[in-house]
Amino acid sequence: MSNTGVADNILDVEKIRKDFPILSQSVRGKPLIYLDNAATTHKPNAVIERVRKFDAEEYGTVRRGAYKLSENATQLYEDARQKVADFMGAEKKGEIVFTSGTTQAINLVAYSFGKRFVNEGDEIIISNIEHHANTVPWQVLCEERGAKLKVIPVNDDGELVMEEYEKLLSSKTRMVAVNHISNALGTINPVKEITEKAHAVGAKVLIDGAQSSAHTKMDVQDIGCDFYTFSGHKMYAPSGIGGVYGKMDVWEEMPPYVTGGDMIMQVTLEKSTYAKPPARFEAGTPPITQVIGLGAAIDYLEGIGLDKIADYENSLLEYGTRLFKEIEGVRIIGNARHKASIISFYMDAAHPHDVVTLLDQDGISCRGGHHCAQPTMIRYGVPATTRASMAFYNKPEELDALAESVKKCIRFFS
Numbered sequence: 001m002s003n004t005g006v007a008d009n010i011l012d013v014e015k016i017r018k019d020f021p022i023l024s025q026s027v028r029g030k031p032l033i034y035l036d037n038a039a040t041t042h043k044p045n046a047v048i049e050r051v052r053k054f055d056a057e058e059y060g061t062v063r064r065g066a067y068k069l070s071e072n073a074t075q076l077y078e079d080a081r082q083k084v085a086d087f088m089g090a091e092k093k094g095e096i097v098f099t100s101g102t103t104q105a106i107n108l109v110a111y112s113f114g115k116r117f118v119n120e121g122d123e124i125i126i127s128n129i130e131h132h133a134n135t136v137p138w139q140v141l142c143e144e145r146g147a148k149l150k151v152i153p154v155n156d157d158g159e160l161v162m163e164e165y166e167k168l169l170s171s172k173t174r175m176v177a178v179n180h181i182s183n184a185l186g187t188i189n190p191v192k193e194i195t196e197k198a199h200a201v202g203a204k205v206l207i208d209g210a211q212s213s214a215h216t217k218m219d220v221q222d223i224g225c226d227f228y229t230f231s232g233h234k235m236y237a238p239s240g241i242g243g244v245y246g247k248m249d250v251w252e253e254m255p256p257y258v259t260g261g262d263m264i265m266q267v268t269l270e271k272s273t274y275a276k277p278p279a280r281f282e283a284g285t286p287p288i289t290q291v292i293g294l295g296a297a298i299d300y301l302e303g304i305g306l307d308k309i310a311d312y313e314n315s316l317l318e319y320g321t322r323l324f325k326e327i328e329g330v331r332i333i334g335n336a337r338h339k340a341s342i343i344s345f346y347m348d349a350a351h352p353h354d355v356v357t358l359l360d361q362d363g364i365s366c367r368g369g370h371h372c373a374q375p376t377m378i379r380y381g382v383p384a385t386t387r388a389s390m391a392f393y394n395k396p397e398e399l400d401a402l403a404e405s406v407k408k409c410i411r412f413f414s
């Protein structure tokens with residue numbers, strides 16, 4: 001244990017940092033301190049090199065060519081799907097549908113599930129702390145189908161009020177869509193309990209896993225949810241790739257979302273029939289290289305161990321929270337009992353946009369804004385927050401530097 005209280009026997013962070021070439025950069029003459037991991041994460045050499053090798057030596061189209069390069073690329077692509085399935089705890093590889101990320105994944109489910117199962121008078125439940133990606137698609141669906149959107153309230157600490165959730169559930173509920181970890185507050189939601197309660201009234205459940213996939217061990221079968229989304233760029237993989245797990249029997253009932261090549265069984269000029277899932281939901285040439293990179297990122301994460309990652313990041317969170325609680329004039333927004341490594345804070349002295357501009361002068365990358373969660377900001381009566389989001393390559397000394405820089409901001413604006 002170092003004198004910061006952050007356990008230094010869980011991970012060799014200095015060694016891990018050498019895996020991420022971007023982290024050795026300087027910004028404005030200061031060492032880069034990257035604390036915007038909830039927005040996107042950096043790539044380790046293992047991913048960079050795997051992507052380079054694939055493009056340089058193995059690249060080919062998938063699912064179509066009967067020649068060596070294409071057969072090999074198809075095998076690697078499907079191997080990556082298997083890795084994702086194992087990583088998420090899915091029963092079958094075919095339950096994983098690749099998309100460009102969580103936004104597209106939720107749009108796919110809202111459109112396709114909605115078209116088949118949501119009708120006038122039905123209800124969809126989300127929470128007050130969702131990303132816009134898990135809000136707007138459901139609003140659009142409700143508008144189109146004459147359904148009603150209901151919202152689980154949160155308490156002052158940023159936790160869902162479960163008694164209110166239970167009151168919202170009824171035989172009219174078709175879908176409950178909530179995040180596993182809130183990107184704006186860091187709250188870890190009780191997704192297993194949420195799922196059990198929704199299933200008890202016959203509703204399906206989608207978990208937005210954009211923030212959780214690289215921070216906690218996932219087990220979609222243990223949670224029991226019907227859908228679980230993820231974004232590769234938030235889990236050390238390339239951007240442009242992500243996806244959604246779905247239970248096969250639910251996928252099978254759903255119509256296609258995007259149509260075209262590769263998602264069909266047969267096409268005549270009169271009529272088309274559709275392929276089985278997952279192909280039904282993967283029209284067109286997929287982001288092949290990015291899928292291979294995603295597989296490499298999963299290998300890398302598993303090499304370190306999700307349990308160790310979670311323990312180390314929790315330790316960082318505790319340390320950072322202690323530091324921030326001591327800074328006068330700063331209010332942490334989101335104090336849930338179960339939290340991931342995100343500290344969102346607000347100071348009356350300055351708008352978060354000004355705060356992050358000053359932090360940047362010290363080489364610190366933090367996010368200031370509404371984090372695509374405007375209803376959450378409204379709930380807590382702030383226009384925006386400054387958010388420090390940590391990964392396992394961050395060090396306690398970086399949080400010390402952040403705290404000092406924040407104190408400087410307060411002096412500057414007061």
Ligand code: PMP
Nearest residue numbers: 101102103131133179183210231
């Ligand atoms: N949901 C949550 C909780 C998120 O944090 C994000 C990204 N900030 C998204 C959805 C959207 O993910 P993407 O931009 O990768 O599609």
